[in-house]
Amino acid sequence: MSKGEETRREIVDRALALASEVGLESLSLGNLAANVKLSKSGLFAHFRSKEALQLEVLRRAVDLFIEEVVIPALAKPRGEPRVVTLFEGYLAWISDEQRVPRQATGGAAAGRERKGTCFFIALSQEYDDRPGPVRDLLVKSQRDWHHTLARAARLAVEQGHFRADLDAEQFAYELVGIGMAFQQLYKLLDHPKAEQRARTAFRALVARSRRADAEAPRRH
Amino acid sequence: MSKGEETRREIVDRALALASEVGLESLSLGNLAANVKLSKSGLFAHFRSKEALQLEVLRRAVDLFIEEVVIPALAKPRGEPRVVTLFEGYLAWISDEQRVPRQATGGAAAGRERKGTCFFIALSQEYDDRPGPVRDLLVKSQRDWHHTLARAARLAVEQGHFRADLDAEQFAYELVGIGMAFQQLYKLLDHPKAEQRARTAFRALVARSRRADAEAPRRH
Numbered sequence: 528m529s530k531g532e533e534t535r536r537e538i539v540d541r542a543l544a545l546a547s548e549v550g551l552e553s554l555s556l557g558n559l560a561a562n563v564k565l566s567k568s569g570l571f572a573h574f575r576s577k578e579a580l581q582l583e584v585l586r587r588a589v590d591l592f593i594e595e596v597v598i599p600a601l602a603k604p605r606g607e608p609r610v611v612t613l614f615e616g617y618l619a620w621i622s623d624e625q626r627v628p629r630q631a632t633g634g635a636a637a638g639r640e641r642k643g644t645c646f647f648i649a650l651s652q653e654y655d656d657r658p659g660p661v662r663d664l665l666v667k668s669q670r671d672w673h674h675t676l677a678r679a680a681r682l683a684v685e686q687g688h689f690r691a692d693l694d695a696e697q698f699a700y701e702l703v704g705i706g707m708a709f710q711q712l713y714k715l716l717d718h719p720k721a722e723q724r725a726r727t728a729f730r731a732l733v734a735r736s737r738r739a740d741a742e743a744p745r746r747h
Numbered sequence: 748m749s750k751g752e753e754t755r756r757e758i759v760d761r762a763l764a765l766a767s768e769v770g771l772e773s774l775s776l777g778n779l780a781a782n783v784k785l786s787k788s789g790l791f792a793h794f795r796s797k798e799a800l801q802l803e804v805l806r807r808a809v810d811l812f813i814e815e816v817v818i819p820a821l822a823k824p825r826g827e828p829r830v831v832t833l834f835e836g837y838l839a840w841i842s843d844e845q846r847v848p849r850q851a852t853g854g855a856a857a858g859r860e861r862k863g864t865c866f867f868i869a870l871s872q873e874y875d876d877r878p879g880p881v882r883d884l885l886v887k888s889q890r891d892w893h894h895t896l897a898r899a900a901r902l903a904v905e906q907g908h909f910r911a912d913l914d915a916e917q918f919a920y921e922l923v924g925i926g927m928a929f930q931q932l933y934k935l936l937d938h939p940k941a942e943q944r945a946r947t948a949f950r951a952l953v954a955r956s957r958r959a960d961a962e963a964p965r966r967h
Contacts, residue, residue, distance in 0.1 A: 548876055648931075652872040655935045656768055666936060673936075700932065700944045704924030707931070711868075712920065715875045716886060716893075724920040735955065 535573050538563050542584045547646055550653045551581050551661065581661050588646045589668045596620050597675060606686035607733065610679045614702060614729050618722065621645045621710050645710050647672075673699045680736070690738045701732050755793050758783050762804045767866055770873050771801050771881065801881050808866045809888045816840050817895060826906035827953065830899045834922060834949050838942065841865045841930045865930050867892075893919045900956070910958045921952050 596616035676699035816836035
């Protein structure tokens, strides 16, 4: 990366960290400028508008999600192992505290242990009533995630791990629900069994998706 | 209700409608004052602080939820019929557009068909990083909801509808996940099969919770 690209990337990462706390809409150019030691006009030299910055922050989050959750799963054999890796990556993504630089955040959670969150679940709430390009990109990213999960389930059918009459989109829907409830239990309710509940729900979902005569394939 | 109580109730209802769109933290006293035709000082005569107003708005949402979702279920026989009614009420709550007066909202969704949302799911995102009395009340309301669902599942075990070894809290967790994924599909993704997906997931959850020898009780 050139120096200019590096600076831009650093700004976007800081903005993502800030937006993870205060929301993308409340991302303040003033706040961000102080944070990256640039003037507001310096920021505007990198992004022509607040919306351009918001879109790039969201694109960066999508890239990170693909890198951390989707790619590692594609390295696994098709079928149940890949489905399991997608789920594990999703849980880790939701509960990961280290993804964004801590020092970049000075918001409401300052001075308090920060637990991870799913940027996309949070944005789903923020943008469901807010039409525009940011919402459109968010919708696309969430549809893509459902499609990725459904495709992995379909491949598990083809591999003979999952039963032939499995509704792959329904499988994706239920997996997403398990993740969302996990985030609530883990973060808002600070429930000691959040992860256990999520894993139990996922195991049950996989068990009832399996072919009656299929043995559980070895993980990894 | 006295005239004063009526005015107060009307303010809280308008504030709830506004908060459903812009979030509870962004609820502006100025915006709200214009909306209820009161001065900001007039508003402060009813609520000593923004936080007092926020708490009362959240309490009102909890009361509405109990009235619309929990009470109708308590009128049903214990067991699966009550569990089904809780789920149906939850879906209706999430998708209901008519709960709050439309004219009270002039926010981002103005001029666009507004689809329902779950105030609590939205707030879970808004407040998970924001400690204080509003978050505490939100946490309590969501724990209560999990407990209500788990208790209904436990009664279904006692009635012989659900199997004796059912993990009632796990049941509650999975039901909440189905509701959250429903909201995303219904509202953000505008998916034509959102309701069908939710019902299919719920039927599967109930089916695997039933006693092996229990017949499905008649739905009403």
